[in-house]
Amino acid sequence: MFAVIIxxxxxxxxxxxxxxxxxxxxxxxxxxxxxxxxxxxxLRIHGRNVQRRxxxxxLYSIVTIITFVSVFLxxxxxxxxxQYTWAFNHVYTTLQQTMYASTGFFxxxxxYRAFRARNIDAGLxxxxxxxxxxxxxxxxEVIWSGFPVIGDWLLGPGQLPGYRVLMMIAGFGTxxxxxxxxxGNERGFxxxxx
Amino acid sequence: MILKDGRIVAFILLFGSxxxxxxxxxxxxxxxxxxxxxxxxxxALPEAVGxxxxxxxxxxxxxxxxxxxxxxxxxxxLAGITILGRLAGFxxxxxxxxxxxxxxxxxxxxxxxxxxxxxxxEGKVEEYSDDNIELIANQSSLVSRYLGAVQRESPAAACxxxxxxxxxxVLSEAGNIxxxxxxxxxxxxxxxxxxxxxxxxxxxxxxxFAAAAAVSGDAGAVGPIAAEDVIKFASLGIMILGMVxxxxxxxxxxxxxxx
Amino acid sequence: MANPTIFERLDKLDxxxxxxxxxxxxxxxxVSPIGxxxxxxxxxxxxxxxxxxxxxxxxxxxxxxxxxxTWPECMGGLVVETNTLLDRGARLIxxxxxxxxxxxxxxxxxxxxRLGLLEYGTDVVFLGYxxxxxxxxxxxxxxxxSIFPADxxxxxxxxxxxxxxxxxxxxxxxxxFTAEGEVKWIQQWGEPYGVPVAGMGIAMKGSxxxxxxxxxxxxxxxxxxxxxxxxxxxxxMPAAATTTMxxxxxxxxxxxxxxxxxxxxxxxxxxxxxx
Amino acid sequence: xxYPTELWGIMGLWVGAVLTVAIYSYMLYKENPLYRLAEHIYxxxxxxxxxxxxxxxxxxxxxxxxxxxxxxxxxxIILGLGMYTVFVEDYRWISRYSIAVLVGCMLGVVTxxxxxxNIINQITSTIAxxxxxxxxxxxxxxxxxxxxxxxxxYFLFTREHTGVLAPTARLGRLIVMVxxxxxxxxxxxxxxxxxxxxxxxxxxxxxxxxx
Numbered sequence: 022m023f024a025v026i027i028x029x030x031x032x033x034x035x036x037x038x039x040x041x042x043x044x045x046x047x048x049x050x051x052x053x054x055x056x057x058x059x060x061x062x063x064l065r066i067h068g069r070n071v072q073r074r075x076x077x078x079x080l081y082s083i084v085t086i087i088t089f090v091s092v093f094l095x096x097x098x099x100x101x102x103x104q105y106t107w108a109f110n111h112v113y114t115t116l117q118q119t120m121y122a123s124t125g126f127f128x129x130x131x132x133y134r135a136f137r138a139r140n141i142d143a144g145l146x147x148x149x150x151x152x153x154x155x156x157x158x159x160x161x162e163v164i165w166s167g168f169p170v171i172g173d174w175l176l177g178p179g180q181l182p183g184y185r186v187l188m189m190i191a192g193f194g195t196x197x198x199x200x201x202x203x204x205g206n207e208r209g210f211x212x213x214x215x
Numbered sequence: 216m217i218l219k220d221g222r223i224v225a226f227i228l229l230f231g232s233x234x235x236x237x238x239x240x241x242x243x244x245x246x247x248x249x250x251x252x253x254x255x256x257x258x259a260l261p262e263a264v265g266x267x268x269x270x271x272x273x274x275x276x277x278x279x280x281x282x283x284x285x286x287x288x289x290x291x292x293l294a295g296i297t298i299l300g301r302l303a304g305f306x307x308x309x310x311x312x313x314x315x316x317x318x319x320x321x322x323x324x325x326x327x328x329x330x331x332x333x334x335x336x337e338g339k340v341e342e343y344s345d346d347n348i349e350l351i352a353n354q355s356s357l358v359s360r361y362l363g364a365v366q367r368e369s370p371a372a373a374c375x376x377x378x379x380x381x382x383x384x385v386l387s388e389a390g391n392i393x394x395x396x397x398x399x400x401x402x403x404x405x406x407x408x409x410x411x412x413x414x415x416x417x418x419x420x421x422x423x424f425a426a427a428a429a430v431s432g433d434a435g436a437v438g439p440i441a442a443e444d445v446i447k448f449a450s451l452g453i454m455i456l457g458m459v460x461x462x463x464x465x466x467x468x469x470x471x472x473x474x
Numbered sequence: 475m476a477n478p479t480i481f482e483r484l485d486k487l488d489x490x491x492x493x494x495x496x497x498x499x500x501x502x503x504x505v506s507p508i509g510x511x512x513x514x515x516x517x518x519x520x521x522x523x524x525x526x527x528x529x530x531x532x533x534x535x536x537x538x539x540x541x542x543x544t545w546p547e548c549m550g551g552l553v554v555e556t557n558t559l560l561d562r563g564a565r566l567i568x569x570x571x572x573x574x575x576x577x578x579x580x581x582x583x584x585x586x587x588r589l590g591l592l593e594y595g596t597d598v599v600f601l602g603y604x605x606x607x608x609x610x611x612x613x614x615x616x617x618x619x620s621i622f623p624a625d626x627x628x629x630x631x632x633x634x635x636x637x638x639x640x641x642x643x644x645x646x647x648x649x650x651f652t653a654e655g656e657v658k659w660i661q662q663w664g665e666p667y668g669v670p671v672a673g674m675g676i677a678m679k680g681s682x683x684x685x686x687x688x689x690x691x692x693x694x695x696x697x698x699x700x701x702x703x704x705x706x707x708x709x710x711m712p713a714a715a716t717t718t719m720x721x722x723x724x725x726x727x728x729x730x731x732x733x734x735x736x737x738x739x740x741x742x743x744x745x746x747x748x749x
Numbered sequence: 750x751x752y753p754t755e756l757w758g759i760m761g762l763w764v765g766a767v768l769t770v771a772i773y774s775y776m777l778y779k780e781n782p783l784y785r786l787a788e789h790i791y792x793x794x795x796x797x798x799x800x801x802x803x804x805x806x807x808x809x810x811x812x813x814x815x816x817x818x819x820x821x822x823x824x825x826i827i828l829g830l831g832m833y834t835v836f837v838e839d840y841r842w843i844s845r846y847s848i849a850v851l852v853g854c855m856l857g858v859v860t861x862x863x864x865x866x867n868i869i870n871q872i873t874s875t876i877a878x879x880x881x882x883x884x885x886x887x888x889x890x891x892x893x894x895x896x897x898x899x900x901x902x903y904f905l906f907t908r909e910h911t912g913v914l915a916p917t918a919r920l921g922r923l924i925v926m927v928x929x930x931x932x933x934x935x936x937x938x939x940x941x942x943x944x945x946x947x948x949x950x951x952x953x954x955x956x957x958x959x960x
């Protein structure tokens with residue numbers, strides 16, 4: 022699979038192109054079907070909790086299972102139905118946004134507790150970070166007009182070499198990774214971890 | 216030429232890399248030694264274990280969230296587990312209790328096996344216990360479990376090495392509250408700034424892979440990394456040359472790379 | 475430590491006090507806005523200039539990668555992009571890589587009512603959700619209809635006149651990403667087919683995409699809610715993102731104050747120990 | 750959007766508000782049953798919605814074409830279902846074929862896409878002379894060029910950082926730190942805009958600010 026797609030990228034051969042096209046389509050279908058994997062593991066974990074009447078957990082696990090089953094059935098019957106849309110808009114959307122935003126709290130408490138200039142490296146990171154914070158917030162400019170000037174430089178050329186290298190490293194890493202998977206050196210996929 | 220326009224350099228880069236990886240792996244198998252350089256976070260592992268031994272406290276390990284089967288997180292979780300093997304060896308030797316928290320169901324057998332082997336090597340297999348390894352259902356419950364455990368058991372050191380997401384900031388803060396020495400490492404770019412600012416040592420991006428390769432010492436792992444260095448040297452050479460040529464108005468190298 | 479009381483006390487302060495503090499500093503400016511001025515960054519201007527340079531009838535692909543959780547960050551920018559492109563007479567095709575993309579589409583329609591007044595299928599199409607990341611993007615570049623045999627509402631793609639003009643990457647004048655997932659467009663559309671790529675990223679993209687911006691792989695970028703507010707200013711339609719900026723100012727100030735406070739003892743000790 | 754007037758709409762808003770408060774009660778008060786309830790509802794509904802979308806999509810892009818006579822789609826469907834054997838110890842090997850196809854395709858697409866933008870374009874744009882000719886342009890050119898070279902030298906893994914590499918790798922690490930600092934600042938912006946979005950929502954539900 023790898024070879025066909027790579028070859029299609031480099032060589033202008035028509036028949037190869039259509040094989041690569043079919044393969045890519047296959048990959049899309051498989052990844053779609055695989056979305057259900059998480060569901061099975063969810064039902065297994067919570068099903069077990071209920072079965073064992075795990076103290077303080079099993080009632081909640083029932084909530085999870087009931088929520089899952091009812092919303093899933095509603096959705097399968099009619100995705101545009103009122104109940105499904107309602108659950109989607111008001112329960113799912115809300116929880117999604119809320120959970121995602123909750124790290125905002127932790128960042129602030131960590132700002133006092135965890136972010137210390139332990140050494141020059143961390144110090145530099147914190148200084149650059151704070152300048153960017155004041156560049157992003159309009160108040161920075163009010164405090165000192167220099168913040169956005171330095172900040173814009175940091176956001177442009179300042180961070181560029183560092184990021185450029187992190188990106189190149191990621192690129193090199195991908196190639197090594199591809200090689201290791203193809204040659205069977207990467208345990209994760211084919212060794213299954215045994 | 217059947218090669219598509221503008222892809223010649225990319226072609227050379229990819230297949231040149233593959234050939235080099237193969238050659239270096241072979242060279243290693245035939246006895247040539249490549250050494251991965253000293254990585255401070257890796258060197259700090261014995262210190263962390265020593266601290267725990269002195270204070271009579273446990274050490275915590277978190278190999279990250281996600282699935283070891285996934286394309287985005289798999290490799291990093293496995294790299295974290297390789298490093299775990301080394302740490303478990305130190306812990307077994309010093310008699311320090313190693314506590315591990317994970318959500319990665321599919322890596323559980325591997326994790327247990329890795330730790331058990333490390334204890335067996337030190338001849339202390341009877342000190343190993345499955346109870347010290349906790350499997351937790353999902354990311355958020357892992358966070359709350361870890362927060363609770365840190366408070367109750369107050370470890371003297373903690374390692375957060377693997378594929379980390381938003382929990383990195385929360386867990387490292389928890390470690391700082393009890394004054395644990397912390398070693399971290401991930402390839403999730405968004406989390407690295409937080410780890411650098413809040414833990415003592417951090418493996419940045421590919422350092423995690425290099426560290427895992429150094430620990431395993433396996434030709435299939437170290438060889439490609441050594442070969443990659445050759446490619447990096449070549450890139451460095453091109454950039455240095457290019458920087459000298461640019462002010463002179465010579466665009467030959469830029470044009471060449473555009474092929 | 476020389477002055478242990480205040481720092482030690484801060485250290486022992488219940489974290490909940492910090493959390494309540496945040497709630498207060500966010501709520502306050504929302505209820506009574508201050509309206510601090512906003513200056514526009516070059517990358518945002520480049521994006522806006524690119525949008526206004528679109529010709530009438532050009533087809534633009536918009537990837538709503540964001541999930542509903544990212545609305546506060548990116549919806550504002552998406553609204554400005556949509557309005558600006560519609561002003562230029564562009565034809566828009568929306569896709570999305572988040573399972574809740576239909577919800578984002580509905581919200582966009584609420585915020586840009588004239589989307590609903592356009593002739594669906596000719597001027598605008600909502601193809602809906604896709605999965606398969608890079609593989610999908612690379613497949614879309616050669617044959618849109620293989621990934622989307624029908625649009626989100628089940629209309630076969632052959633019945634949508636717009637789609638017959640826009641079945642492969644070369645038919646598109648531009649790809650705009652929203653929130654994340656931009657690299658696949660750069661790698662699978664921009665690089666091989668030369669389709670201009672730009673968009674509205676979550677704030678972290680301001681860092682992650684800087685090299686792409688510098689190397690010209692993307693032509694413009696609005697960074698986070700700040701970028702959205704800048705777009706709103708450029709387009710002269712202040713909305714949600716502009717309102718949020720005051721809360722951003724207050725929380726950011728709190729954040730920096732806490733970091734400085736936390737590091738004062740370290741700096742103090744260094745100076746004392748050094749001399 | 751105006752404040753809803755019909756019963757379901759109002760109820761929806763309030764359910765949303767209660768759930769938001771339930772989640773934040775963990776941070777603002779402490780871990781409690783209300784939080785746990787919200788957490789478990791979230792896990793359930795998130796999976797339900799993912800599953801519904803997966804079914805719909807598979808239907809649209811594979812099952813429908815299959816029923817319309819494109820027999821070839823039977824292959825990915827079988828491979829996809831094969832993934833589910835990971836849960837059955839004895840048949841786990843089947844899933845490896847599915848994973849192999851998926852991983853092979855993904856790797857091919859990702860690797861081929863990464864070469865030019867991630868590596869070659871980055872080298873090219875480092876050594877391309879600046880377009881402007883001001884002092885600042887040349888200063889940036891030098892800073893970016895030297896910075897990139899130093900930072901890359903930090904990521905050499907088989908040489909110790911001694912000799913020539915000692916100063917360059919050190920400087921390289923500091924340059925990476927600057928980049929990470931910028932990322933740090935931007936992340937703060939992201940988190941805060943998310944959080945203020947939630948608080949804005951609560952204030953809107955309470956009617957304190959307009960929708």
